[in-house]
Amino acid sequence: MSKRDCYEVLGLGRDATEKEVKKAYKRLAMKYHPDRTKGDDALEEKFKEVKEAYEILSDPQKKAAFDQYGHDGVNQQGQAGGGGFGGGGFDDIFGDIFGGGRRGGGQQRAQQGSDLRYNMELTLEEAVKGISKEIQIPTLVHCEQCNGSGAKKGTESKTCGTCHGQGQVQMRQGFFAVNQTCPTCRGKGKIITDPCGKCHGEGRYERSKTLSVKIPAGVDTGDRIRLSGEGEAGEQGAPAGDLYVQMNVRPHDVFERDGNDLYCEVPISFTEAALGGEIEVPTLDGRVKLKIPAETQTGRMFRMRNKGVKSVRSHSTGDLMCKVTVETPVKLSIKQKELLKEFESSLCSSSSKKHKPKSEGFLNSLKTFFDDISK
Structure with a gap:
């Protein structure tokens, strides 16, 4: 089966800049990354396809060979027989997006936990003066029984026998070899034979936690507070992500x-x-x-x-x-109305210019306007 054009895979024209290539890859990698599409083989294949396209178009020599000869030109450079898709520019951008990832062609590092966002509603008084509020966050926390390892207390995980702890296996196709994520350990390099009973081998579990958030005086809608390490726990004891508290100030009746x-x-x-x-x-x-x-x-x-x-x-x-x-004034009495009429008469008896400068100016402008129309 022939491979798709790299530019088509990333949704780009052949005149795409290096910045556009990187931006397109980030967007698609976030969409198809295996950590977000666990168990979907079709989406995992799309991720591999996107990854390979970026590997080629982000390397000036490979890009030049591809632009002239297509995938055949890249293969002649030894692309498939190299270090797979786990090196160079891919690792750098992979780390930018997912906070960790692979280095070299070996075992995957445990991935840092995801960041979380909480929308906080405030009154104008609370936003102006500042306040401390307690919030409840449903999140993934480190399992205290296994200390985040996923293995039952008193036991340890074992090195994967398929990839020998590398997290990748090499698949040969004729003269070529391609590195792929190990299907047995899913790139972790280790196998848990006796999983923890509380987290079922995941090293973390879902729990709602209560946090006290101090809101400084003067915040406004759109401001956010970062609580470091209060996001989701990472895999296999990796650091937790951050929690971002987003402010939304409700409309006020007076101000x-x-x-x-x-x-x-x-x-x-x-x-x-x-x-x-x-x-x-x-x-x-x-x-x-x-x-x-x-x-x-x-x-x-x-x-x-x-x-x-x-x-x-x-x-x-x-x-x-x-x-x-x-x-x-509304709902005037008869006497009040008479007094107002008397007051109005007193204004009209004298020069209106003195008491009603705006009205007099408006009437003069109106007269000039109609005079101009009649000419």
Whole structure:
């Protein structure tokens, strides 16, 4: 059966750069890696195919031979009779993705545990002031009975008789030889004949653990905290991965956050807007006084220094921006309506420009607009 084109395997054009080759390999290796597709022979074959394609296209000499003569050109260079697919650039990128992997052509190293992610919901007050919270994480932990070895206490694993502890076996095809993962020990190089009763030979088991997470003051949605070694336990006693706690701050009923600044809308009465006065406005530390100057128009913004959020990355503190909205009175009594009409009449009896500069300017603009249309 003929092999597929390497560029086709990685989903690339023949003008692909070295960076594009590496990026395509990372994506496909994550998808088809045997540790993620255990027991699926078809996907394991795809992984081998992807691995071989990257081995060829990441090596300038092999790539040149392949571009000119295809797989025959690579085979003539001794590709199949070399060290299999376990050396050089593959090992480097394999380690980047999976945190370990093979070195040289020998036994696989025990793989570090996977990283975990936890989404934490916070109120704005909790995010601004900081808090400690307990969370429960379902994860894989090291088996304490066998100390992560997978072998029953008092026993040891034995060297695999098929690969003699190398983790790989050599398959010959005519004049060529290809190194493959040992089917007996699955690349571990050892066989557990008497497995631990608690973890059933895996060296780790699933358990929910409780952690206390300290959230610093000033965090915002998208920030994350890394807890080293609190991810899944590694294989055969290998180090655990990390836990990443991702922050999500819920919307607030009063405040809207923008970076380190807070925004809120404050309603004021018609009388307060016209005559001025002092009102109470909310902050995250309690109520404070805000002086409203006379003749304040709706939409005006007032800045209250250092009443925002203290930055989690510096010592600076944001501001509180208060936008005032003049509230129209509702459900007026007959007497109140009469008083308002009398007040309106008093405004109209004098120059409207004096009391309603915006209205007067709008009417003048409107008149000019219609005059221009009628011409």
